[in-house]
Amino acid sequence: MEPATTTNETVPKQSAGTKSYFGRLWVDIRKDWDLYVALIPGIAFILLFKYTPMYGIIIAFKDYNIFDGMAASPWVGFQHFEKLFSSDSFLNVFRNTLIISVYKIVFLFPLPIIVAILMNELKNIIFKRSIQTIIYLPHFLSWVIVSGLFIDLLSTNGGIVNKMIVALGGEPIRFFLDSSIFRSVIVASAGWKEVGWGTIVYLAALTGIDPQLYEAARIDGANKWKQTLHITIPGLVPIILLMFILRLGSILEAGTEQILVMYNPSVYNVADVIGTYVYRIGLGDQDYSFSTAVGLFESVIAFILIVSGNALSRKFLQRGIW
Secondary structure, eight states: OHHHHHHHHHHHHHHHHHHHHHHHHHHHHHHTHHHHHHHHHHHHHHIIIIIGGGGGGGGGGBOOOTTTHHHHSOBOTTHHHHHHHHOHHHHHHHHHHHHHHHHHHHHHSHHHHHHHHHHHTOOOHHHHHHHHHHHHGGGGSOHHHHHHHHHHHHOTTTOHHHHHHHHTTOOOOOTTTOHHHHHHHHHHHHHHHHHHHHHHHHHHHHTTSOHHHHHHHHHTTOOHHHHIIIIIHHHHHHHHHHHHHHHHHTTTOOOHHHHHHHOOGGGHHHHOOHHHHHHIIIIISOOHHHHHHHHHHHHHHHHHHHHHHHHHHHHHHSOOOO
């Protein structure tokens, strides 16, 4: 009798809670109906361009033929995924992707934070805005233009960097042809292009720190380093966690567009990443099913990483995206 009583008492409570939630939602919609109407175009855009194309995922489980179409192509199950995990070329591509992404996280992720803290200390407004403009500008250049600039600078035939190396008595360096150097070029060019833009988020976060905290610290005798260590960095921790979790989600996207316009067959062994591999296999070899399987694998891993990162952040730091 007791279990039955408990069940009978629980169901009405859950039902009442559900009704209460939808009741409050309906009240909110009636109250701010214009705001909900304004949401419709954004929701429609997401559904149309983000969720509807997910139907194409079935290509990864079919022997897709462009003439038969997705519906008529025969199912092959996990055949393409078995090929994926047994492929030596993909294992090398996966390793390259992880190495380049880790390099970018280790060397580039802290740089916007450091630059934002340094710029926040500038008192001359004109000088500060000039520096901001200069370091932001590269973000608005396409990777095609950036690639051309770095090729001109680092070329063994007339590049200013190699001219300086030769003038100092060294030998020209083949930056774009040497497998041991090319990854460094990738990381350095990505930093030059994006670090300035990344500082925007952290500069905005710095404006939210209460100036009275710095005044109290100065009264207590804290120098700039201690103020940064005990006030500035703790104030940036929430946004740093947010950006890091989001960065984890794109760890398998090591800069496809950048690498695609900068690499060449001589450095495929160290620079070919998942995105460029999908491009070459999907469009070059027209193996659409296999390339879709690779892309789906990348998306699933990215989803797991971002959820896991958020869960760990909430568990150990009591902060997360959701």
